[in-house]
Amino acid sequence: MKTGILFAALIAVMSFAQVGAQEIKVATVDMKRLLKDYYRTDEAQQELNEKQALLTKANNEKQKQIQELEEEINTLRKQFEDPSLNEAKKKEIYEQLQLKQQEGIAMSRSLKEYLDRKRRQVQEEMQRQMRGILEEITKLLEEKAKADDYDFVFDKSGNSTTQVPVLLYSKDTYDITEGLLKELNKDAPKK
Known part of the structure; x- marks a missing residue:
């Protein structure tokens, strides 16, 4: 879909250039680089890393509890x-054993559900932040x-559906x- 729109835009540019009706002014931009080198992207990544570290800590603590139960x-x-x-006495120990095993199963299930939910939340938050950053850049x-x-303005970092760059060549003088x-x-x- 994007490739078709870009192709149509390129044809339009070439048509205007051939007709000479007006001079077309074209620029390129490297969106991947803008996203990568924008300081807010680093801040978002650091925030994500902190949240992941908290999840890892919570997981380790719960795993320790599960190990103690085992x-x-x-x-x-x-x-x-x-x-x-x-x-x-054997019957009493067997009942305790059954309860502890059920507790372990419940603990493991609860931990998995908790981690899945938190990972989803972190992922959704990261996606929201990245959308906001991309909107700022755009x-x-x-x-x-x-x-x-x-x-x-063409994104020179963009690829077509066949993973071939859409913009195969541009002079650096047009890169903004x-x-x-x-x-x-x-x-x-300041760092």
């Missing part, structure tokens, strides 16, 4: 297998294109990526 279960199993126990790009009177990066990072905190 040790209790093993101890109860050994006690249950003791041939010197009378039937009443807004600035549109403002720059209008201010400098560009007819078309550096100027946009400077504008985007003007409010970046």
Whole structure:
């Protein structure tokens, strides 16, 4: 779909150029680089890393609890297998063993559900942040294109559905990526 639109735009550019009706002003931009080098992307990634670290910590703590419970279960199993126990004591240990096993299953299930839910939340938050960052970049790009009177701005980092770059060649003189990066990072905190 995107490739078809870009192809139509390129044909339109070539048609205008051949007719000579007006001069077409075209620029390129590297959207991958803008996204990668924008300081807010780093901030979002750091926030994601912090949330992942908290999830890992919570997981480790719960895994430790599960491991302790497994040790209790093993101890109860050994006690249950003791041939010197009378039937009443064996029955009591067996009931404790069953309860501990059910507790372990519930704990494992609860941990898995918790981690799945939290990972989904972190992923959704990251997607929201990235959408916001992309909207900021796109807004600035549109403002720059209008201010400098560009007819078309092409993303030179974009690939077609066959993973071939859509824009195969452009002069660097038409690339506005550096100027946009400077504008985007003007409010970046000093390191």
